[in-house]
Amino acid sequence: MKIILTVLVLLVYFGSMAYAEKFFIEDPSLKPVPQNAVKTILANEKDPDLKKCEFIGKPMNLSKTGEEKSQVLIVTTDHGCGCGNGLCTIWLLQPKGDLYSVLLSDGGYSMTIVKQNNRKTPDIKFEASTAGWLQESLWKFDGKRYKRMKLETR
DSSP: OHHHHHHHHHHHHHHTSOEEEEEETTOTTOEEOOHHHHHHHHHHOOOGGGGGOOEEEEEEESSSSOOGGGEEEEEEEGGGTTOOSSOEEEEEEEEETTEEEEEEEEEESEEEEEEOTTOSSOEEEEEEEETTEEEEEEEEEOSSSEEEEEEEEO
């Protein structure tokens, strides 16, 4: 009986926790993104050097259930184009038919979609580091858009 009770408690505890999906800027599975996605990024960015860059990415899902409406395109530049030391821009694009809109962008080496079982919209975490430096930022959805809630540099 104790074993059954222990298993049930563990299932409830771990079932309510978050799980995450990671995106890395050097992931070999990243592919060129649609030209409409590139146009959206370039229209929202001020850096003219980005026009020389190739953009790569992959689709990811913001929901736990895999709903098509929560599909986003995660994008970065190929070969570190326009990137700094350990910090590259990562964009989350929301597809709308053949067009895209920018949900958010931030700098990092990796991005984590933190999916909470008790919330519909996940938190987004960006991370970058070098031998002597670390930066983390946390973004939360406020019901209308993503807002940066924390930026920590060590």
